[in-house]
Amino acid sequence: MRVLVTGGSGFLGREICRRLVARGTAVRSLSRRRSPFLDRIGVSQHQGDLADGAAVSRAVAGCDCVIHNAALAGVSGPLGPYWATNVQGTRNVVEQCRAHGVGILVHTSTASVVFPPGGLENADESIPYPDRHLAAYPFTKAHAERLVLAAHGPDLTTVCLRPHLIWGPGDPHFTPALTRAVRSGRLPMPGAGANLVDTTHLRTAAHAHLCALDRLSDRPGLGGRAYFIGQGEPRPLREIVHRLLGSHGVEADWLALPPRLAQATASVVEQVQRATGSKRTGALSRFLVAELLHPHYFDLTAAHRDLGFRPPLSVDAGLADLARSHAAAPRGLSTSG
Numbered sequence: 519m520r521v522l523v524t525g526g527s528g529f530l531g532r533e534i535c536r537r538l539v540a541r542g543t544a545v546r547s548l549s550r551r552r553s554p555f556l557d558r559i560g561v562s563q564h565q566g567d568l569a570d571g572a573a574v575s576r577a578v579a580g581c582d583c584v585i586h587n588a589a590l591a592g593v594s595g596p597l598g599p600y601w602a603t604n605v606q607g608t609r610n611v612v613e614q615c616r617a618h619g620v621g622i623l624v625h626t627s628t629a630s631v632v633f634p635p636g637g638l639e640n641a642d643e644s645i646p647y648p649d650r651h652l653a654a655y656p657f658t659k660a661h662a663e664r665l666v667l668a669a670h671g672p673d674l675t676t677v678c679l680r681p682h683l684i685w686g687p688g689d690p691h692f693t694p695a696l697t698r699a700v701r702s703g704r705l706p707m708p709g710a711g712a713n714l715v716d717t718t719h720l721r722t723a724a725h726a727h728l729c730a731l732d733r734l735s736d737r738p739g740l741g742g743r744a745y746f747i748g749q750g751e752p753r754p755l756r757e758i759v760h761r762l763l764g765s766h767g768v769e770a771d772w773l774a775l776p777p778r779l780a781q782a783t784a785s786v787v788e789q790v791q792r793a794t795g796s797k798r799t800g801a802l803s804r805f806l807v808a809e810l811l812h813p814h815y816f817d818l819t820a821a822h823r824d825l826g827f828r829p830p831l832s833v834d835a836g837l838a839d840l841a842r843s844h845a846a847a848p849r850g851l852s853t854s855g
Contacts, residue, residue: 520544521731522581524568524611525588526561527553529690530626530681533724534585535561548577549588568607571614578614583622583735585727586611586666589659591628591691592799593806594791597654604658605665612669612676622675622738624730625666629682629746629816630656630809637713637812643744643820653805663744670742675734678744679726682814685762686720686836687843693762695800700763705770708780709811711756716748716815719836722829723747729825745821751833752815765841780807 521538525531526547532555538545539559546562547553556563566573568588578584590603608625615623632641633656634648651657663678670676685692699705726747734741756772763770787802821827831839 519583519735520546520581522546522548522577522584523561524548524577524584524586525626526556526563527551528588529688530684530720530723531587532556532688533686533720534587534727535559537724537728546577546581548574567603568610569602571610574607574610575614575617578611578618578620581618581620583624583731584611584615584620585624585626585731587626587727589626589662590655590799592655593653593809594788594801594803595654595797595799596792596795597658599797600654600658601661604655605661608662608665612665612674615674616669620674622731622734622741623666623669623677624727624734625663625676625678626727627663627666627678627680627744628656628659629680629748629814630805631660631663631680633809633814635808635812637808638814638816639714640815640817641746642817643746651805652808653803655799656805667742667744675738675741677730677734677741679723679730679747680744680816681718681723681726681747682816683715683717684720684723685717685840687840689720693766696759696763697766697768700768700770703770704773705759705763706773706775707756707759707810708775708777708807710774711759711772712754713811713813714752714815715755715758715813716750716752717758717833718748719829719831719833721831721836722749725830726821726825726827729821729827733825740824743820743824745825745827746816746818747821747827748816748818749829749833749836750818752813753833755810761837762840765837766844777807777811780811 527549
């Protein structure tokens with residue numbers, strides 16, 4: 519089997535590539551930047567942008583399966599860059615899979631595609647897309663998911679996975695953002711942090727992609743569906759945040775901000791971003807505030823039943839591993855390899 523991983527140089531992409539190589543799969547990556555780590559483990563690398571159909575075609579040619587993991591992620595910013603990468607890029611991947619006779623397409627979606635303003639509690643895959651999304655990222659990822667699911671057919675088997683809040687050694691997004699938010703030993707956050715949230719360890723997310731790849735190889739009739747992926751261990755947000763910070767040696771008191779104040783401030787920040795033409799993807803936004811205030815955890819029954827998916831480690835084991843990795847890493851160097 520020859521597998522292309524888009525976004526192979528990224529956080530999750532590297533782990534997917536590493537696991538595929540470890541079991542003897544011929545792996546190719548399409549990314550905008552070259553990865554020394556992928557060179558070391560023998561992944562064939564293509565450089566290019568997802569919005570460039572010719573670059574996608576060159577990477578897809580000769581592959582049997584594609585894991586489409588690349589995306590522009592963020593909680594703020596204008597629609598244009600998200601649309602180019604997440605929607606047009608996904609459209610190019612689907613078209614080139616068809617053009618080159620690829621049999622299986624596994625797409626990395628996100629649970630945020632169905633996140634309504636009030637949150638999700640033990641939600642399963644029957645929940646519809648919301649009438650409106652609070653940011654360009656979930657809006658464009660929902661469009662991308664629809665494209666992939668609609669492409670499922672006799673010649674191309676497709677599936678979408680919806681991991682949520684991926685963390686682990688080398689995390690470039692979630693934990694660093696929390697660390698940057700700490701001010702003078704305090705972490706200002708909207709609300710008390712009692713809302714239950716499920717997360718996804720890096721190893722769990724990568725494992726789910728391989729489960730999907732294997733199961734669709736044997737049972738292509740399972741395609742055309744989306745599946746929530748997570749640890750299956752909802753915890754209060756406040757606990758998750760403190761333990762993630764603690765694994766990096768950071769201690770901070772939770773400073774609860776009034777929810778209405780946080781929402782109003784986010785609205786003002788969004789207006790300023792639009793007025794100034796800012797392209798920041800990590801600024802305060804209504805989407806971010808909603809995710810911090812409301813529950814989001816999921817019923818993983820469908821992924822267990824159809825994909826044979828089970829998290830390979832618990833939240834506690836993952837946090838212990840994260841603390842060890844951080845302690846062992848040379849200062850200033852990433853633990854991602």
